[in-house]
Amino acid sequence: xxxxxxxxxxxxxxxxxxxxxxxxxxxxxxxxxxxxxxxxxxxxxxxxxxxxxxxxxxxxxxxxxxxxxxxxxxxxxxxxxxxxxxxxxxxxxxxxxxxxxxxxxxxxxxxxxxxxxxxxxxxxxxxxxxxxxxxxxxxxxxxxxxxxxxxxxxxxxxxxxxxxxxxxxxxxxxxxxxxxxxxxxxxxxxxxxxxxxxxxxxxxxxxxxxxxxxxxxxxxxxxxxxxxxxxxxxxxxxxxxxxxxxxxxxxxxxxxxxxxxx
Amino acid sequence: xxxxxxxxxxxxxxxxxxxxxxxxxxxxxxxxxxxxxxxxxxxxxxxxxxxxxxxxxxxxxxxxxxxxxxxxxxxxxxxxxxxxxxxxxxxxxxxxxxxxxxxxxxxxxxxxxxxxxxxxxxxxxxxxxxxxxxxxxxxxxxxxxxxxxxxxxxxxxxxxxxxxxxxxxxxxxxxxxxxxxxxxxxxxxxxxxxxxxxxxxxxxxxxxxxxxxxxxxxxxxxxxxxxxxxxxxxxxxxxxxxxxxxxxxxxxxxxxxxxxxxxxxxxxxxxxxxxxxxxxxxxxxxxxxxxxxxxxxxxxxxxxxxxxxxxxxxxxxxxxxxxxxxxxxxxxxxxxxxxxxxxxxxxxxxxxxxxxxxxxxxxxxxxxxxxxxxxxxxxxxxxxxxx
Numbered sequence: 001x002x003x004x005x006x007x008x009x010x011x012x013x014x015x016x017x018x019x020x021x022x023x024x025x026x027x028x029x030x031x032x033x034x035x036x037x038x039x040x041x042x043x044x045x046x047x048x049x050x051x052x053x054x055x056x057x058x059x060x061x062x063x064x065x066x067x068x069x070x071x072x073x074x075x076x077x078x079x080x081x082x083x084x085x086x087x088x089x090x091x092x093x094x095x096x097x098x099x100x101x102x103x104x105x106x107x108x109x110x111x112x113x114x115x116x117x118x119x120x121x122x123x124x125x126x127x128x129x130x131x132x133x134x135x136x137x138x139x140x141x142x143x144x145x146x147x148x149x150x151x152x153x154x155x156x157x158x159x160x161x162x163x164x165x166x167x168x169x170x171x172x173x174x175x176x177x178x179x180x181x182x183x184x185x186x187x188x189x190x191x192x193x194x195x196x197x198x199x200x201x202x203x204x205x206x207x208x209x210x211x212x213x214x215x216x217x218x219x220x221x222x223x224x225x226x227x228x229x230x231x232x233x234x235x236x237x238x239x240x241x242x243x244x245x246x247x248x249x250x251x252x253x254x255x256x257x258x259x260x261x262x
Numbered sequence: 263x264x265x266x267x268x269x270x271x272x273x274x275x276x277x278x279x280x281x282x283x284x285x286x287x288x289x290x291x292x293x294x295x296x297x298x299x300x301x302x303x304x305x306x307x308x309x310x311x312x313x314x315x316x317x318x319x320x321x322x323x324x325x326x327x328x329x330x331x332x333x334x335x336x337x338x339x340x341x342x343x344x345x346x347x348x349x350x351x352x353x354x355x356x357x358x359x360x361x362x363x364x365x366x367x368x369x370x371x372x373x374x375x376x377x378x379x380x381x382x383x384x385x386x387x388x389x390x391x392x393x394x395x396x397x398x399x400x401x402x403x404x405x406x407x408x409x410x411x412x413x414x415x416x417x418x419x420x421x422x423x424x425x426x427x428x429x430x431x432x433x434x435x436x437x438x439x440x441x442x443x444x445x446x447x448x449x450x451x452x453x454x455x456x457x458x459x460x461x462x463x464x465x466x467x468x469x470x471x472x473x474x475x476x477x478x479x480x481x482x483x484x485x486x487x488x489x490x491x492x493x494x495x496x497x498x499x500x501x502x503x504x505x506x507x508x509x510x511x512x513x514x515x516x517x518x519x520x521x522x523x524x525x526x527x528x529x530x531x532x533x534x535x536x537x538x539x540x541x542x543x544x545x546x547x548x549x550x551x552x553x554x555x556x557x558x559x560x561x562x563x564x565x566x567x568x569x570x571x572x573x574x575x576x577x578x579x580x581x582x583x584x585x586x587x588x589x590x591x592x593x594x595x596x597x598x599x600x601x602x603x604x605x606x607x608x609x610x611x612x613x614x615x616x617x618x619x620x621x622x623x624x625x626x627x628x629x630x631x632x633x634x635x636x637x638x639x640x641x642x643x644x645x646x647x648x649x
Contacts, residue, residue, distance in 0.1 A: 188283060191314035191327060194276045 001054035001153075001173075002111045003045040005078065006101055006132070007038040009062050009069040010122045018231045025122075025229075034069045037117025039076075039186040041179050044147060045115050046077050046187070052153055055079040057108060061089055061100055067202050074197035075189040082108075086206035091219030094123075098131035100217055103210040105136060114176040118143055129178035140176040141169055145183055266557060268564055270336070277333055280313050281340035289344030296347065296470035297616055302426050303348045303470050310341075310352060311381020319356060320363065324375035330571035331505055335512035335563055342516030346620045347470035349516070351384070353509050354422040354471075357628075358385030360502045361431040361447055365490035370449065374429055388418040388432035388450075388476050389499050396633050398433075398499065399442045403478060405434040410485050412448065414478040417460065422627075424474030425459040428452045432476065433495045445495030449487045456481030467619030500578070505570065507581040507628055511563040511588035514624050518556045518592040521599035521617045525549060528603050528612075545602060552595045559588035579641035586634035589624035596621040 012031040019026050034042075045056045058073040060066045061084040070081030084104055092100065105111060114136065119126035126142070133140030145166065146159035160167045161180060171177075189197075207217055215221060241248040256262040270278065288309050296303055310316060318333050320326025327333075334356060341349040359378045362370055362385075377383040394400040403416025414434060421430075430450040437444030450457055460475025490498050526549055529540035539545050566584040570577050596618040600607035607614045625631045 188287075188309055188313045189280060190312060191276065191280060191318075194280065195273065198272065198276075 001048055001052045001113065002109070003048055003054060003056045003113045003115065004105055004108065004111050005038070005042045005045045005056060005058045005073070005115045006128070007042065007058055007060050007069055007073060007117075008035045008120045008122075009033070009060065009066045010035045010120055013121060020231055032065065032068065034072055035117050035120045035122075037119060037121070037179065037181060039117075040181050040183050041115040041117050041177075042073055042076060042078065043184045043186045044177070044179055045113070047184065048113065048149070049079075052149070054112070057082065059084060059101060059104055061085070061092070061097060061104075064204075067204075070202050071197045071200065072189070074200050075193040076187060077190070077193055081200065081202045083202055083204045084206075084210070085204050086208075086217075088207045088214065088218045088220075091222060091225075092217065093222035093224045094125050094127040094131050095223045096217050096219075096221035097128055098135050099221060100210065100212060101128070101132050102135035103212050104205060105132075107205070107210060110174070112173045114138065114174075116176070116178045118178045118180055126178070129176060133176035136176065138174055138176045139171060140178070141171055142178045143180055144177045145180045147177070147179075147183060266561070268560075274333060274336055277318070277329075278336050278340055281315065281337040282343070284309055284313060284315075285340050285342075285344030289341065289348050293345040293348070293470070294610070294613070294616065296345070297467075298469075298610075300464070300469045302472050303351060304426075306348055307351065307381065307384065315352065316355060316381040317379035320359070320375050320379045324371060325379040326375070330567070331508055332564065332567040332571050335508055335567045338509050339512040339516035339519075339560075339563075342513040343520045345470065346513050346517050346624070347468045349513055350468060350471045350623075351423055351426075353506070353513065354387065355385045355427070356509065357502060357506045358387040358423075358427065358429065358431050360505055361387070361489055361498050362449065364501055364505075365447070365494070365498050366449075367486075369486065370489070374449065378429070383428035384423055384426060385429045385431065386421055386423040386427035387502070388421045388424075388430055390418065390420050392417065392419050396630055398496070399445075401433060401435055401445065403432070403434045404438075405436050405446055405448060407436075408482070411482050412485065412488065414448065414450075414456070414481040414483065416478050418476040418478075420463065420473050421476050423472055424476055425462065426472050430476060431489060433499050436492055436495075440493065442496045443493050445499075446492050447489035447495045447498045448483065449489055450476075450478075450481070450483065454481055454483055466622060467616065468623050503628060504578050504581045507585040507634075508563055508567045508570065510624060510628050511559065511566070511584035514588035514592035514621070515556060515560045515563055517617060517621060517624070518552070518559070518588075518595040521592075521596045521614055522549070522552050522556060524612070524614050524617075525552065525599040525602040528606070539602075548598050548602060552598055555591045555595060559591045563588055579638050582629070582634040582637040582641075585628065586631050586638070589621075590631060592621045592624055 009032045012033045015030050017026040049056050056078045057080045058070055058078045059082050060069055064085055067083050070083055074081050084100055089100060116129035130140055141158050141160050143161045144158050145161045148157045154173050156171050158169045158171055160169055241251045288306050315337055317326035318329045321328050338349055338353055341352060362374050378385055389398060391401050405412045405414050431447060432450055433445050433447050435444055436446040456479045458477045460477050463473040529545050530538050532539045563584045566580045599614045600618050603612055603614055606612050
């Protein structure tokens with residue numbers, strides 16, 4: 001089974017800070033980690049491979065240091081890591097990102113399953129998975145929280161979480177899934193994996209290597225641009241209501257009505 | 263702030279990182295529950311196996327990593343930061359495995375080491391008996407030859423991982439007239455006829471670790487289970503303990519570090535007399551002594567472990583020093599941590615009371631600290647006789 005897992009390096013949510021004046025994330029001193037949902041996509045891929053054989057290839061588009069994320073994936077047991085990195089990829093929105101990832105997956109040859117996290121915790125769009133599926137011409141299911149493969153080794157039974165509950169779906173490979181954290185528990189790295197990951201050769205594919213059209217990658221290939229970012233601020237106000245219990249309740253109800261809550 | 267540089271290689275740092283990840287992600291979240299329920303940490307053992315930690319000291323030909331006492335200490339220290347009951351189970355597996363590695367025949371190594379490496383089977387070491395603790399020569403478990411078999415009779419006491427482990431290396435008497443030279447080691451397997459387990463002990467601490475009797479009643483095992491030569495049992499036990507004792511020192515360092523971290527964190531937050539209690543010199547000096555003693559112990563443990571790995575002979579004295587100094591330190595540091603947390607420290611909702619209860623065993627098992635002093639004292643006498 002040929003499995004591709006797409007991962008993204010994101011700022012560690014525990015250490016990230018926001019520069020309110022510049023309206024940007026402070027990147028200095030912030031650790032970069034694998035997007036939490038992507039660990040579960042990787043785990044799903046590794047479990048599939050452990051059961052059905054084949055290979056797990058991990059892809060990441062990002063700056064040169066995203067290589068660390070790929071090495072971590074290798075230490076967990078992925079077979080191959082490929083870094084998609086080129087200055088021309090910078091500023092990509094989901095349109096340009098899915099184009100670039102699709103070019104890389106096409107270059108890898110036929111795949112049975114593409115796995116992505118539900119969304120990245122920095123951009124939060126949840127568009128890359130579905131967008132990539134469309135570009136690859138693959139059927140897809142998002143927000144998968146349970147997964148089993150039938151005896152034919154091709155048909156999957158999936159549980160897709162939605163706002164009201166969940167759907168049970170049947171889907172045949174080749175396909176693309178985006179997964180939730182509740183799908184599985186991520187394994188620990190192994191010492192063998194860490195040693196292998198340290199020495200592993202991680203090829204870097206740039207725009208030329210992918211045969212990507214310059215107008216469809218990076219900022220040039222993006223339909224959207226981030227014009228500004230801001231940190232939401234919540235102003236809290238407190239007011240003590242005075243008087244007897246009845247008067248206080250009346251005052252409270254009045255304020256609820258005023259605020260349109262009642 | 264600069265940390266002491268112990269010049270770890272990249273691979274050693276990987277071992278530290280991996281063991282740390284297990285401590286933080288797998289051990290700390292469940293340690294209080296395991297302690298309370300006196301539950302054996304099978305899930306964590308599986309995590310350790312998956313992370314390859316059981317094979318650290320085992321040669322590559324058996325699937326291991328051919329690392330030494332030092333790497334074992336590094337792993338144990340990080341794991342002990344989480345919980346020494348869990349770590350004791352891990353360390354006991356090395357204690358049971360070393361005799362096979364050091365004295366086993368090629369056939370025995372091939373039969374047992376791969377499963378020990380992969381974590382598929384846990385190992386335990388059985389020396390202590392009801393009447394043979396510090397005076398190990400008093401063991402009463404016997405092994406008698408009977409045709410092509412050995413028949414074992416007797417009871418081992420307080421055996422770590424008893425009942426849970428699949429493989430046991432035990433020391434028996436094969437010739438009582440020869441005293442210590444009449445002891446012989448054997449490999450036992452769970453399920454051997456006549457081999458059963460006695461009661462599970464209830465303890466002051468170390469509750470996630472299983473401590474049980476091994477009962478041998480006309481237990482018949484084939485000849486090829488004898489480990490090393492007849493009469494070599496004590497040498498096997500002593501060589502094994504010499505290698506394992508720095509690991510107990512490392513466990514003490516990890517535990518004490520965890521207690522210090524809790525104490526400093528608390529002292530910075532706890533307000534009394536309108537200021538955090540860390541601003542009081544009485545508290546500062548306690549913390550300063552704790553931190554200094556931990557670092558001194560770590561330096562001693564690491565140096566001894568590296569000396570062993572460099573191939574030194576006769577390491578009994580150094581090994582005893584690493585165990586003695588670090589474990590006495592851990593008892594003091596965990597006690598002081600409870601003192602700094604005051605009433606909160608005595609409560610089960612804070613982790614330091616468990617650390618203090620657990621610490622005590624470090625001064626007792628794998629040779630009491632009094633025996634450690636005997637070993638060091640005897641070695642000094644011998645050394646100076648030569649001068």
